[in-house]
Amino acid sequence: MLFSDIILETYIALTTNKARSGLTMLGIVIGIGSVIAMIAVGQGAQQSVQSRIQSIGSNLLMIRPGFARSPGQNVSQGQGSSTSLTLEDAEAIRADVPSLGAVAPSVAGNYQVIAGGSNTRTSVTGTLPAYMNVRNISIESGSFFTDLHDARRSKVAVIGPDVRDELFPEGEEVAGKKIRIKGIDFTVLGVTESKGGSGMDNSDDVIYVPLSTAIQYLTGTESISMISVTVADQEQMDAASAAIRELLLERHDIADSSSADFRIMNQADIVETASSVTETFTLLLGAVAGISLLVGGIGIMNMMLTTVTERTREIGLRKAIGAKRRDISRQFLSESVALTFLGGVVGVVAGWGAAALLTRFGGVATSVSGISVVLAFGVSAVIGIIFGYYPARRAARLNPIEALRYE
Amino acid sequence: MIECRNLSKIYRNGDNETVALSGATFSVVDGEFLAIMGPSGSGKSTLMNILGLLDSPSGGRYILDGKDISKYSEDELADIRIRKIGFVFQSFNLLPRTSVIRNVMLPLVYEGVPRSGRRALAEAALRAVEFPEDRWEHLSNQLSGGQMQRVAIARALVNNPSLVFADEPTGNLDTKTGERVMAALRKLNREKGHTIILITHESEIAGYADRIITIRDGGIVSDLQNTAVHTV
Incomplete structure (x- = not known):
């Protein structure tokens, strides 16, 4: 056949x-x-x-508070729940660890934001201008805030494109406009460029304010929710990570590294x-x-x-x-x-x-x-x-x- | 061309043994027109199945063209069937919804004849059974019984077999059509020299053959030359 x-x-x-x-x-x-x-x-x-994740930058280390444990107890209260990281830790890292690019401590919270008749609930990150470099943030219009804004605790904000669309749907120029975060007036300085993305971790649906402003008016505590660090040379990632770990263990007076009250994550871990x-x-x-x-x-x-x-x-x-x-x-x-x-x-x-x-x-x-x-x-x-x-x-x-x- | 010695067939069904055929001994020479006659249940179908290589005997020897094929495998038997044997069945068994010409070409497909050569062979076979040319492309289910049986005969002839079995070929036809089908078989035997083995229970139909073997209860009771061959 x-x-x-x-x-x-x-x-x-x-x-x-x-x-x-x-x-x-x-x-x-x-x-x-x-x-x-x-x-x-x-x-x-x-x-x-x-x-x-890769758009954040591949030479990034993120240090977050670890599990909060009361002394003598082994009850974990969840990652990031402790208040172990401070602004001083960030300062110490910047001062003592070699071969680092930029160090940007940040605090974060979700707040109600109002502008004119519109309002939305979004994530507000309080940080330093170095964060721009650390997280590869670009400005679409206007400008990012400066160290001077941070030193003066100026009530200024840089908003993501999704927030802009939400609060100013008419598409008008937003620099100089007022928005109310948690009932406090902030002046918009600029809008960040869209990075795409959706869902929970949307980097376009965020508002950036100076760190000291956020601590004073929004979070009300001295503790830091994250320290983002770039390493100048990608080859040095592991060495830098180890140096930071050692420094923080010493500063927090912890002898056993397995009970560290912070976590250091790098890009590879997160991607994995x-x-x-x-x-x-x-x-x-x-x-x-x-x-x-x-x-x-x-x-x-x-x-x-x-x-x-x-x-x-x-x-x-x-x-x-x-x-x-x-x-x-x-x-x-x-x-x-x-x-x-x-x-x-x-x-x-x-x-x-x-x-x-x-x-x-x-x-x-x-x-x-x-x-x-x-x-x-x-x-x-x-x-x-x-x-x-x-x-x-x-x-x-x-x-x-x-x-x-x-x- | 056929030599049977003491052929037997026993069907086993659990503990029951049914003897369908026992001690059949006879031979058939090239070009003969032989009828195997007997009532239903006499074993004539069993004999045809064995002679037509559709079934293997339980005992005895069956020599076809000098080869003992009693112990051949299923596929080896299929190979001999395609080259040497043609079948005409009582119920025609044409492929439904398929044209006359394609039905006739079917054996050539299994014989491995190249596509280009098939149509000419099929047309020659249809002409040999005098099937009207204007119906070659008709579908098989649009034909009358007599026409279907002619197509079936053409199909049996297309690979030019030396041996053609006709199993009750007129059983589903009226007398008049049956006569024409028998005449066509006779003509093929006389003019083309095909050996034809006819299986029937009607002495009327068996009368078209030159020789009649009568079978009853699995045994041959008579093997006679037919002195009064039917002519049409």
Whole structure:
């Protein structure tokens, strides 16, 4: 039996009952489509998390307060809950640790912000001008505040583009405008450039104010929520991290480094943590979609078994004429593979489309990778073989005499 | 071309043994028109299945063209069937919703004849059974019974087999159409020299053959030359 004969027989068999072939194929289309779309969502999340983290800067160390523990107790109150970091710690790091670029202590809180008739609740970061360099922040219009603003505890603010859109929806020039944060008037100095991003950690939905202003008017405590440090040379990251650790342990009078009341994180750690989270997320989505693919495969098997039964006499005739087992099994296998392969093609297109729609209308970052497309094709062909194998074998093993007599 | 010695077939179903055929011994020479006649359940279908290589005997020897094929595998038998044997069935067994010409070409597909050569062979076979040319592209289910059986005969002939089995070929046809189908088989035997083995329970139909083997309860009861061959 020539290959072209198998293709022709398959075409005839599948077009004979178009509705049944179409519905069976739909199972595979949905399966492959959801695998493609779900993996696209997962990978999109992964990429946007990584790019956002990388946009912060790759030579960044972040020092945060650790777990608060009362003396003699081992009850942790959660990361960042202690008030162990102070402005003096930041000063000491700047003064004593060599090979550092900039050091920017910061405090953060969420406050109600009002401007004219609009109001929003957003994150307010109190910090020093060095923060601009540390976090790669650029100014779109106006200016960032200066050390002088900080020294004078000026009530000035720099706002993110999302905050601007929220508070000044008319698109007017905002520099010089007044906003009220926690009931206190601040003068807007400028707007930061958009860095993209969405969700909880949106760097566009933030307001920056001078550190001493924030401590005096907003947070009311001397403790620092984070010290961001850039290391001049990326090679020195580990050395700098170790030096800071040693300095802070000494300053906080802690002998055992395992009970440190602060944490030093670098870029690699954060990317790794975020990746492992989004990888799990991708895997979970893929697994859910995989189940629908499996159901589609069972649909194929069901249809093929029905087909074999319906065509028993035809199979008997073909065998009587001289078709060998492999001729028969190839014919039926080719039908199921054709169904899954076509379903795979349509499914990839549908999944791609679904991912594009999710991005366009749902604001979800997606990324369809070549690997997932190749994988989807491979999987759909394999499903065709696996779920077509049993029906094809059953057809090939039919006894021609009994098959010819089958009513 | 066929030599059977003591052929037997026993079906086992649990502890029950059914003897469908026992001690069938006869031979068939090239170009013969032989009828195997007997009532239903006599074992004539079993004999045809064995002779047509669709089934293997439980005992005895079956020598086809000098080769003992009693112990051949399923695929080896299929290989001989495709080259040497054609079948005509009572219920035609054409592929539904498929054109006449494609039905006739089907054995060539399994024989591995190149696509380009198939149509000419199929047309020759259809001409040999005098199937009207304007219906070659009709679908098989649009034909009358007599036409379907002609297509089936053409299909049996397309790979130019030396041996053609006709299993109750007129069983689903009216008398008049049946006569024409029998005449077509006779003509193929006389003019093209195909060996034809006819299986039937009607002595009327068996009368078209040159030789009639009568079978009853799995055994041959008579093997006679037909002195009064039907002519149409």
